[in-house]
Structure formats: structure tokens, C-alpha cells
Amino acid sequence: MQVLIVNESKHSVPRKFVNEWMEDITAELKKRKVLKAAQASRELTLVFLDKKPAQKINFEFRGKDYATDVLSFDSMDPSSFGELVLCPEVLKRQAKEHKLTYQQELGYMLLHGVLHLLGYDHETNEKDAREMFGLQDAVFEKLLKKVSR
Template sequence: MSTESGVPVVADDVRSLDAKESVPVDLERWSLLASRSAESEGGVGELTLTFVDEAEIAELNAEHMGKTGPTDVLSFPMDDDWVPGVPTLLGDIVICPEVAATQFTDHAGTFDDEIGLLVVHGVLHVLGHDHADPAEATLMRGRELALLRAHHWHGHEPAGFRQTHD
């Protein structure tokens, strides 16, 4: 079960919801990354960032994606016709820190970089990016790196960082 935590943070309205997880997350830090990433891409409006446990994300994955089991991140765009710079309901991003904790060594390299990548990845999906074909994947990965460099690392990515799983 998720419960609301705190007051909306920048980008008009970024709310973090926190599950009673076995893996703690810094809600303010990740809300700020989501907000800054959305703003950098021209997204202005309401964006909800939710952290849930494996059972809840598995349920959402089955209900919305038709897939079995937990996943790391799900994104739910609200308005497909959003216009950069115009306030709107951007959407919801749901992240499972427990899944992130099991995969970060084979993916982003550190737990913090994994969560950062999942937040940015989710924001980009909400704003209409996808990775269904190679050209889209290249574009999306380029935006992920640019946003992580600007708002997470404040410089170049660390050695060992990967955007794709080993």
C-alpha cells in the first residue's frame, strides 16, 4: 500500500509516495530529479512519482502491461497531446526499489544510479519517448544520459554505468 508523503515539490506538482519498503529511498532527492528532468524536456504540470513494493508493482504490471511478475519501473502518461511549456497532467511513474536493488550491479552499477536512471527513464516515457525500435532507443538513451549528467551526476557518468542490462 502506498501513502502520500510530504508536500508537492517543484515542476508545478511532483508528489512522491512511499511504500513501506525494505529498501529505503530519498523521496525528496528523486522527486527533485524527476522535476528537473521533466522541466528540462519542456514538461510542465503534475507528475506523480511512486515507490512501491514488489507485490504492488507485479499487480500493476499484470493489470496494465499483461506481464507476470515484478518490474523495475512503469510509466503512465496522462495526456498524449501535451505541449511543451503548457501545464498539464503529465502522468505517473511507479518504481520498485526492491527490484532496483536486485539488478543494479548488472545494470547501472550502483543503487543510486539505478534509481536515478529509472526516474529519468520514467519521466521520458511519460513525455512520449519510447525504445521500441533501435532509432527510438538511441534517442531515448541519449536523453537519459543528458538528463543524468545535468541533474544527477552534475558531470559525466561514473565508470561502470550502463543503461542496458548485462
């Protein structure tokens, strides 16, 4: 997957980590037959925003008046996989709450966003939530083991 990073936040983005993590996500989801080769060859845009603009977008598209960790947007462009909007401030806070590093939390939310772009949804019902989070946690654990070697 080609990754385009747009950083409009005041926080630095660990670009090397993001690119390597996305390669690992792509490989693992292809291996699990969740991601097709044609999808994996498309471009994914990652946009990093500060809290206020992230809150505005969350309100505009979801009716939720707070900054959230990740938002996913499908694309009409057939060469694009979609777009993920991430808020580093929220990710840093959640990393502390989850006892993860910032990069681990970022990796988890990148995976979460990619699964949304593949059609997984945890907000529809309990069965869909179990399916999405089961896959997400299994892939995340596998990727964490690979990174810690």
C-alpha cells in the same frame, strides 16, 4: 515539476534526492527543448510498490508477469504530467548489476519514466530506442557530473 511521492513499499524513499533529481531533470529537459514550460509546471506522481503489487500492475497493463523497475502512466487530468510506478526491490537489484548506487539507479529510472511520459518509446523499433537511450544517457551523465561536484 511538482512531485507527489506515494510510498506503499516497505523501503524508505530518499525524498530529498528524488525532489532535487526531478528539478535537475526538468531543468535539463527544458534546456534541451524536450520539455515545455507548461508540462514542467504539472504534477508528477511517483508511486513506490513492493514486488508483488508491482508485478500485478505490470501483468495487468503490459501482460508481463514480473515486477519491473518503472511503469509510466499518462493522465487524463490536464494538471497532471502523469504517474510513475517504481519498485525499489528491482531498482536495488539492478543497481548492483549496473554497478551504480541505489540513488543513481533510481535517478536513471526516473529519467527513463519521464521520457516515456514525453512520448519516447524504446520498444517500438531500433531507431526510437537509439533516440530515447541516446537522450537518456546524455542527460544522465550530465546530471551525475552535477551531483558529484
